Structures are given as structure tokens and as C-alpha cells.
Amino acid sequence: MLKYTLKRILLLVPVVIGITFLVYLVLSVSPGDPARMMLPEDATEAIVAAKREELGLNDPIVVQYLRYMGNAIQGNFGTSWYQGFDVLSEFSHRLPYTLTLATIATLVAVLIGIPAGVYSAVRHNHMPDYIITFFSLLLSAAPTFWLGMMYQLLFSLRLGWLPASGASNWKCFVLPVVSLAGGMLAGNSRMTRTWLLDIIRSDYVRTARAKGNKETVVIFKHALRNALLPVITQIGVGFSNIVGGSLVAENVYAFPGIGSFLSSAVKSKDIPIVVGCIVVVSIIVGITNLIVDLLYAVVDPRVQLGK
Amino acid sequence: MNAETNAASLRKEGKKRKKGQIHMIVLRFRKNKLAMIGLFVLVILMVTCLSAPLWLNYRLVTRQKIVDAYQAPSSAHLFGTDQFGRDLFARIIYGGQISLFAGLITVFIAFLLGVALGGAAGYFGGTVDNVIMRFCDILMSVPGVLLSMCIVAALGQGLVKMLIALSVAQIPRQARTVRAAVMTLRGQEFVEAARSCGSSNTRILLRHMLPNVLGPIIIGVMQGLGGTILSIASLGFLGIGIAPPTPEWGTIISENQNSLMYYPYLGIIPGLFIVVAVLSLNFIGDGLRDALDPKQKN
Numbered sequence: 021m022l023k024y025t026l027k028r029i030l031l032l033v034p035v036v037i038g039i040t041f042l043v044y045l046v047l048s049v050s051p052g053d054p055a056r057m058m059l060p061e062d063a064t065e066a067i068v069a070a071k072r073e074e075l076g077l078n079d080p081i082v083v084q085y086l087r088y089m090g091n092a093i094q095g096n097f098g099t100s101w102y103q104g105f106d107v108l109s110e111f112s113h114r115l116p117y118t119l120t121l122a123t124i125a126t127l128v129a130v131l132i133g134i135p136a137g138v139y140s141a142v143r144h145n146h147m148p149d150y151i152i153t154f155f156s157l158l159l160s161a162a163p164t165f166w167l168g169m170m171y172q173l174l175f176s177l178r179l180g181w182l183p184a185s186g187a188s189n190w191k192c193f194v195l196p197v198v199s200l201a202g203g204m205l206a207g208n209s210r211m212t213r214t215w216l217l218d219i220i221r222s223d224y225v226r227t228a229r230a231k232g233n234k235e236t237v238v239i240f241k242h243a244l245r246n247a248l249l250p251v252i253t254q255i256g257v258g259f260s261n262i263v264g265g266s267l268v269a270e271n272v273y274a275f276p277g278i279g280s281f282l283s284s285a286v287k288s289k290d291i292p293i294v295v296g297c298i299v300v301v302s303i304i305v306g307i308t309n310l311i312v313d314l315l316y317a318v319v320d321p322r323v324q325l326g327k
Numbered sequence: 328m329n330a331e332t333n334a335a336s337l338r339k340e341g342k343k344r345k346k347g348q349i350h351m352i353v354l355r356f357r358k359n360k361l362a363m364i365g366l367f368v369l370v371i372l373m374v375t376c377l378s379a380p381l382w383l384n385y386r387l388v389t390r391q392k393i394v395d396a397y398q399a400p401s402s403a404h405l406f407g408t409d410q411f412g413r414d415l416f417a418r419i420i421y422g423g424q425i426s427l428f429a430g431l432i433t434v435f436i437a438f439l440l441g442v443a444l445g446g447a448a449g450y451f452g453g454t455v456d457n458v459i460m461r462f463c464d465i466l467m468s469v470p471g472v473l474l475s476m477c478i479v480a481a482l483g484q485g486l487v488k489m490l491i492a493l494s495v496a497q498i499p500r501q502a503r504t505v506r507a508a509v510m511t512l513r514g515q516e517f518v519e520a521a522r523s524c525g526s527s528n529t530r531i532l533l534r535h536m537l538p539n540v541l542g543p544i545i546i547g548v549m550q551g552l553g554g555t556i557l558s559i560a561s562l563g564f565l566g567i568g569i570a571p572p573t574p575e576w577g578t579i580i581s582e583n584q585n586s587l588m589y590y591p592y593l594g595i596i597p598g599l600f601i602v603v604a605v606l607s608l609n610f611i612g613d614g615l616r617d618a619l620d621p622k623q624k625n
Contacts, residue, residue: 038465046481161553161605163560166580166598169587177588264470268561272584282473283565286480294480302468 021317025310032306037089039302040295044085047291058101075101092299098292100285107296111278115300117187118270118277122262125197129204129258134251136205137212142239144217152209159206164265168199168272185274196273200265204258208251215247245319252316256309263301355618362614365607372604376423387417389572397590406596410586415579419597422574427604429490429575430556436494438548441501446532448502449509460506463499471496471554472561479562484570493558497551504547508540542619549612553605560601576601 055071063071072078076087091098097107140152159167172195176184183192219225220243228242229235270279278297285293317323356362379385395412398404406415448459466474478492509532512518521535562568563577571578576597583593 034461035465035468038461039468042465043477043481046478049481157606157609158602161609162602163557163564163577163598165561165564165577166594166601169580169584169594170598173587173591173594260470264472267470267473267476268565271565282476283567286476286565286567289480294477298469298473298477301470301473305468305470 097296125200128201133205133208137209141216156206159202256312359614365610369607418574426576433493437497445502445505449506553608
């Protein structure tokens, strides 16, 4: 188990190096001279050339990349080209917000989505099933940012129950969490429902019923454990999607996470911020996937990790 | 009976059987009510948006008339007007051309590249498989939206650039589906038979294997389409998709974000168009899945 975990963490390294190199390559060969964009419009050629030299833009791309990664390993992600702040310290302020948001949203999606799916399957082809299925379909078809705006409109601007923006207290987290959790919650509930319905019809469940077990025991002890396996494998992907959604939805709520300043960095082509963001997010997603795989082995004793 | 007529009758038989299978798929699809509703709604949406130049003046989309700003929905302006007095109905209909068809093109590009990469990985195995799959792992290590955002940051704004950005983010998923499907066929007799006849690798892949794996691929493509439309809207909302004033559903919502408090219809209506389009696509995708592969779930 420990050996497997270490091996997986080591395997993260080439992935992070690969994705950052890819992004660095694409960003650097793209048109537009950052040095010129950073300086005032009336800057002379000499000043621009000096700035280019200062930023190391004249070196070959591989040298630039190696220098960047060398610094990154030592905890230096560079300085924002246009806003002048240190990328790492800015991240350390903002990342906890995004991570908290994504983690809570994932937990909500799992803790509500799975029971909803179970209830839907148990009451198959009855009113609760139809209602849950209807909302699942609706939630999976609506853009996260639009749902966020609609919640904001209803609960903050019209009813005044919850704050519309910021992150000053726990109330500010409610709307972002609800809008982010929607898509994954719908996915979890639909998947649990389909698998549980399939498993309920299998022989061993019939045996469990024939033994005279109570229906709750049959569902929760016998059927659900098997039905949950495919749902658990999707948690990693779901978390990754929620982080992605958070990068968009944070803009709706003026939430102080990494999403709200990433989109402005993308527009201004602020490479240190964009690459730093990719490094951080790919590591987080990698670790989450590892945790999910470890969890999988706990739920399913047949899975033997590292073999 | 001479050989020629024999061959002809065999060919006829083959044709009949082929038609039979497609017929079965169509029958199964038509039995699915939700999928048929989805198809109906989507076709109406697409025809309305595509035929817009015939019955709706494009000038309405960009014409600004401050006197007409913030008009509530009425017979003159079906969905009302925005802060610049532009007709929301015209903007949504013309925006649909981009939102719907950019999604189709994106998924098609990802499909072509996914078949090429996934097919090669599954067919050749070994080092080729390893290299291609590690490349896919790398692309999948960040959320698709983030990857698209970075590519847009690099290439700049514009329709074609956005299509590239979104396709790249879709490739790994398509490649994985194709690879898995091709791998199940690799050892089968008809592939060996084709090889012993001297067929080239390309011919075996395209002529013999591809038709057999088309089912799962089509399912994957259809299910990716809804997500792609949502991604286009997200990029548009962030202001890094299509450059204004060209309308696109996500961009329209983001333009009207500040007017929502007093004019909520400006945000609700375009959002509903996205929901209806994606919902229809998801229904069609589920229907196709059930029709093509009755055993597969979710």
C-alpha cells in the first residue's frame, strides 16, 4: 500500500513536467511580445530589448523552461508580468478558497447525490424517481456559471437570504458550493440509480431477500456496496470538473480564489500566473485521483493495489 | 446457377442484412420517447438558427439604439432588448449558429484526431500505445476548461482558435474510447484474415476495424457534444471565447450580467436556450446509446 502510494506520487512528476512544458511551449511560441505589452506604448526599442533580456525572453525556449522549473522547485513561481506580485504568495492566499470550495462541493455532490440515486432506484417508476431524475437531467444540462447567476438573482438579490459575493463568512460559501455541486450531484445520482437498479435484479440480491432480510439491509448491506464501485471511480473526474467549474463560477461571485484572477491573466497573457496555475491544479488533481484509487481498494477488497 | 448470379445474390443478401441492422437501430431509437423529443427540439433549433439570414435581418443583432434600451419582451422585440437597445431574440438566434455549430465542429475534429490516436494506440500497442496514452494522461491532468483557457491565452481570441482549444481538450477522452474498442478487436479472426490477405495496417484499421467500433465512438461523440456546448458558453462568459460584438449564448449572458437585477429575462432566456439545447443532446445521446448498444449503461 505504502509502496503503491509512493510509486503513484512519483508518477505525478512526469505528468506535471509534461503539462507545464506543453503549456510553456504553446504560450511562448504564440504571437505578441510580452516585453512590449508590459511597457508603456512610447517605450523605445532599446528599452524593450533591455526588458526582453531582463525577462530572459531571448534564451531558447528549453532554457527558459528549465530555468522556470528550477525556480519552481525551490518555491519560486516568478512574478506576475503585469501586476508585479509574487505568484506563489498570491496563490497561497487564493488557493485555500478554491480548494475549500471544490472540496465542500464534491462532498455535497457525493453525500446528496448517492442517497438521491438510491432513493430514486428504490422508488423506481414512482413520483420520487421522476422528480429526482427530472432535476438530475436539468442540473447536468445547465452551465455552472448560469446556475450561479440564477441562484444569486433569487437568493441574494430578490430574497436577500444570502450574500451575493465575497467570502467573508460561511454564508458566502453556500451559493458557490450549491452551483458547483450541481453537475456532479446529478451525475452521481443518475449513476447510482442505474447501477443499483441493475444490481437489485441480480441473483444474490434475490437470495438476500429470500433469507428474510429487511429491505434496508438488502439495499444498504448487499446491493449498494457493489453499485457504488463505478460511482467512486468517477469521483476523481468529478472533482477535476468541479475545480474547472470553480475557475469559471468564481467570477460570478467575485470569490477571491484562483479562478477570478486566472481569467484576467489569460486575457493579458501573463505566463507566470497561467503556468503556475496549471502546475498547482495538475498536482491537486493528481493527488485526488490517488486518494480515490486508495478509497476504491478500501471499498472493494478484490482490488489489490500495485499488482 | 452460375457463379456470377450467385455472387450477385450474395451481395444482395449482404445489403439486406446491413439495412436490417440499421433498421433495428432506428427502430430502437424511435421507441425512446425522450430521445425523439430531443431530436425534434434540436432539429427545430438548428433549422431556426441556420435559416435566420432568410427571415431575420442581421443588422438587428448589432444595431444599437439607446432609446430602445431595456424594453420588456413585446411583439416588437420578442425577448426584449439589452442595455444597448439590441434585440435579444435576434442575438440569440444568430448566437445559436455559433453555439450549436461550433460544438459540432469541435467534436468532429476531436473525433478525427481521437480515432487516429486511439486507433494507433490500440492497434499497435507497445511503445506507440505507451507514448500516446501518456500524452493523453498529461492532457487529462488538468480540467478541460483550464486547458482550453491556456490554449486561448496562447493563440488569442477568435472562432477558429477557440475551436482548436476545445478540440484539444476533448481528444484524450475520444482517444481512450477508440483505443479500448480497437483493443477488443485486435485478436479477432477477421482482423487476422484481413492481414493474411495482405491488407495494410491503415486498411485494416479503417476498412475492417472502424465500422465495428463505430457504435461506442458515436456514443462518446454525442455525449461529448452537450459538454462542449457548455464549455463554449463558459469561455464566452469569461470573455475569452468569441470576441464581441458577435453574439454567442455564453457571451450574451455575460454582457447582461450587470442588468440582471432589474431585467432578469436578459440572463434567463439565453440560459434556457443553452439548457434546452444541451438537454436535447443528452437525450439523443442516451437514446443512441440504448439503440446502438443495449447492454451498455451510463
